[in-house]
Amino acid sequence: MRSFVLRRLMYTFIALIGSTLFVFALSRAQGDPRNLFISEGGYGVTKETWEELGRKLNLDKPLVAQYFIWLGQVVKGDLGVSVEGRVPVARMIRERLWPTASLGGVAWIIAIVIGIPLGVLSATRRGTLADYVARSVALIGQASPPFWIGLVAILVFAVKFGWVPAGTRGDGFAIRNYVLPAVVLGLGPTAAYLRLTRSAMLNILDSEYVKLARAKGANGRVVIWKHAFKNALIPPLTVSTLVLATLITGSVVVETVFSWPGMGRMTVQAVSTNDFPIITGAVLVFTALYLFLNFMTDILYAVIDPRIRFT
Amino acid sequence: MAGTAVPQAQAEAAIGRGSLSAPILLRVWRFLRQWPVLPVAILASLVIGGVLAPVLSPHEPTYPDLLARGTPPMWMEGGTSDFPLGTDNIGRDIYSRLLYGARISLLVVSIATVSGLVVGTTLGLLAGYMGRHIDEIIMRIVDIWYSVPFIMVALILVVVFGKSTTMMMVLLALLAWTAYVRNVRAEVLTLKELDYVSIARVSGASTARILIRHILPGVVNTIIVIATLRVGQLILAESVLSFLGAGIPPPQPAWGVMVSDGRNFLATLWWISFIPGFAIFLVVMSFNFLGDWLRDKLDPRLRQLDR
Numbered sequence: 001m002r003s004f005v006l007r008r009l010m011y012t013f014i015a016l017i018g019s020t021l022f023v024f025a026l027s028r029a030q031g032d033p034r035n036l037f038i039s040e041g042g043y044g045v046t047k048e049t050w051e052e053l054g055r056k057l058n059l060d061k062p063l064v065a066q067y068f069i070w071l072g073q074v075v076k077g078d079l080g081v082s083v084e085g086r087v088p089v090a091r092m093i094r095e096r097l098w099p100t101a102s103l104g105g106v107a108w109i110i111a112i113v114i115g116i117p118l119g120v121l122s123a124t125r126r127g128t129l130a131d132y133v134a135r136s137v138a139l140i141g142q143a144s145p146p147f148w149i150g151l152v153a154i155l156v157f158a159v160k161f162g163w164v165p166a167g168t169r170g171d172g173f174a175i176r177n178y179v180l181p182a183v184v185l186g187l188g189p190t191a192a193y194l195r196l197t198r199s200a201m202l203n204i205l206d207s208e209y210v211k212l213a214r215a216k217g218a219n220g221r222v223v224i225w226k227h228a229f230k231n232a233l234i235p236p237l238t239v240s241t242l243v244l245a246t247l248i249t250g251s252v253v254v255e256t257v258f259s260w261p262g263m264g265r266m267t268v269q270a271v272s273t274n275d276f277p278i279i280t281g282a283v284l285v286f287t288a289l290y291l292f293l294n295f296m297t298d299i300l301y302a303v304i305d306p307r308i309r310f311t
Numbered sequence: 312m313a314g315t316a317v318p319q320a321q322a323e324a325a326i327g328r329g330s331l332s333a334p335i336l337l338r339v340w341r342f343l344r345q346w347p348v349l350p351v352a353i354l355a356s357l358v359i360g361g362v363l364a365p366v367l368s369p370h371e372p373t374y375p376d377l378l379a380r381g382t383p384p385m386w387m388e389g390g391t392s393d394f395p396l397g398t399d400n401i402g403r404d405i406y407s408r409l410l411y412g413a414r415i416s417l418l419v420v421s422i423a424t425v426s427g428l429v430v431g432t433t434l435g436l437l438a439g440y441m442g443r444h445i446d447e448i449i450m451r452i453v454d455i456w457y458s459v460p461f462i463m464v465a466l467i468l469v470v471v472f473g474k475s476t477t478m479m480m481v482l483l484a485l486l487a488w489t490a491y492v493r494n495v496r497a498e499v500l501t502l503k504e505l506d507y508v509s510i511a512r513v514s515g516a517s518t519a520r521i522l523i524r525h526i527l528p529g530v531v532n533t534i535i536v537i538a539t540l541r542v543g544q545l546i547l548a549e550s551v552l553s554f555l556g557a558g559i560p561p562p563q564p565a566w567g568v569m570v571s572d573g574r575n576f577l578a579t580l581w582w583i584s585f586i587p588g589f590a591i592f593l594v595v596m597s598f599n600f601l602g603d604w605l606r607d608k609l610d611p612r613l614r615q616l617d618r
Contacts (some may be wrong), residue, residue, distance in 0.1 A: 009457075011458070012458070015455045015458040015459065019454055019459055019460075022459075026471045028466070029471055030470070031470045032580060051452075052334060054486075060355065087509065105511050125438045139596060139599075140592075142595075142596075142599060143543065143592055143595040143599055144546075144591075144592045144595075145547055145550050145551060145554070145567070145570070145588060145592065145595075145597035146555045147550075147551065147567075147570060147571075147587070147588070148570055148584070148585075148588030148591065151570065151573075151574065151577060151584050151585075152585065152588070154577060155577055155578075155581055155585070159578050238335065238398065241457065241458075244460075245460055245461065245462075246461045248462060248463070249460070249461070249462040249551065251556065252462055252466075252555065253551055253554065257574075258553075264475055267463075267466060268466075268555050268556070268557075270470075271469065271470055271555070271556065271557050272536060272556050274470060276470060279466060279467055279470050280467070282463070283463040283464075283466070283467050286460055286463050287459055287460060287463060290458070291458055294458060298379070300315070302530050
């Protein structure tokens with residue numbers, strides 16, 4: 001177990017270093033960083049101020065040294081300032097982290113609470129109405145573009161019926177603001193959990209030990225929930241990587257659709273204005289978050305399923 | 312129509328008696344369940360529409376007919392058959408844009424699929440057959456690639472290198488290749504232990520020859536299934552990036568761009584966003600269906616694979 005944790009920790013670390021290298025290389029490939037600080041065409045910039053700026057940004061040092069200086073700043077939480085408005089990127093991200101994290105968290109909970117039980121239901125009652133409903137949810141969740149589902153949801157529930165607000169979270173934590181975005185964001189992950197739970201459940205219900213339990217006369221419910229369900233939980237757990245990726249992509253899209261004041265929308269806006277420091281900051285934070293959560297689920301997975309520790 | 316409904320008892324009796332005497336509707340239903348007719352029909356019209364877009368479209372996809380702006384689809388009040396699916400807020404024909412959008416998607420996704428497939432399969436063959444260091448290096452790269460959220464990589468690359476159709480192909484190829492590596496490798500690990508491969512080896516066949524002549528044919532089914540299941544994901548990714556303004560640059564009528572264009576007119580001209588989004592949904596679902604069907608026919612073991 002200990003060596004497993006250490007190995008996962010090492011991979012996470014390598015991936016983290018790799019992504020900082022990647023971001024740093026791209027930030028240099030993007031052009032001279034000084035260009036971000038001076039006006040278009042370099043009007044009014046003398047050779048001296050240009051070189052002065054270069055020294056201030058450590059551009060006179062070798063590239064490797066520049067990387068480590070930059071990395072040191074990032075570790076200390078200094079992600080530079082945005083091109084527009086010269087706002088510290090770290091502060092911008094801090095302000096938007098909670099809206100993004102809370103929306104993603106609610107969506108994740110929705111996905112688990114709906115996807116997994118529906119998957120079990122769908123597997124244990126094959127061919128019934130419940131099964132068809134569950135499989136339709138999975139089908140729609142997998143094939144529909146999240147931005148389109150979001151727009152249709154706004155069209156139907158906010159514009160036509162006026163049940164929920166169409167857009168922004170506004171101030172404070174009002175549950176009704178979360179309803180539409182969280183459900184839309186949760187749809188993809190729900191479909192993923194549902195499909196995996198269903199197929200895992202079907203496999204396990206067909207296994208020898210479940211047949212044995214049945215043959216020994218255990219009643220249906222006990223077999224399903226005590227014998228089969230626990231093991232059927234393992235495959236959905238392993239796809240947490242996939243679910244997380246869906247959630248991150250989804251939050252970028254859903255925040256854009258619902259004008260949600262989070263990190264995803266900030267990133268998309270920065271893409272359209274080419275605000276490079278914001279993008280690098282957001283990419284680093286999203287990637288770190290993703291790696292951290294992946295690491296946690298790997299550990300959880302190993303705790304639940306002893307077999308995994310030895311592979 | 313009441314006459315077309317098949318009562319449950321009658322339907323069950325028909326199943327017992329065999330297919331020839333079954334009522335026609337039941338036979339149609341069974342046929343539809345057995346063969347992916349609908350997905351294939353949808354995908355065929357996608358391909359035909361995309362390839363023949365210049366012939367089939369009644370209008371220029373980027374020409375704004377200002378007098379006709381905001382025309383609803385023809386089945387709604389105020390719609391005309393001149394603009395079968397209506398026009399957008401500046402009067403561009405949605406039907407024509409849809410056809411040209413299909414053309415763009417087809418081009419981008421097929422090139423990305425082929426390049427991802429070639430790179431991924433080659434690496435998978437090498438990792439599985441050569442083993443040891445080569446295997447270790449390739450699989451670690453795949454692991455690390457999996458551990459970075461794709462959307463972030465895509466957004467930062469677009470900002471650095473600018474958005475273009477070529478960039479889109481590169482991004483989708485970057486998304487596509489990993490699935491092939493993992494599954495092809497797993498397949499090769501079993502194949503290379505088989506007798507006919509050992510015989511080829513002792514009779515002096517070169518590594519390249521063994522891989523191409525003896526092992527590659529064994530993984531073709533896997534590749535086909537993955538490619539089909541993957542295409543839907545690529546189309547979805549393309550539309551997401553285009554929607555976010557980081558994909559196909561306007562005024563090219565990519566479907567994701569079209570949905571995004573209609574966002575501000577949702578309350579009044581809802582069809583501008585709805586129609587292209589629905590088209591994406593249908594196409595992705597068709598690919599998923601077809602992929603599932605192919606998997607069950609060609610390679611049921613892959614059922615454990617969930618993309």
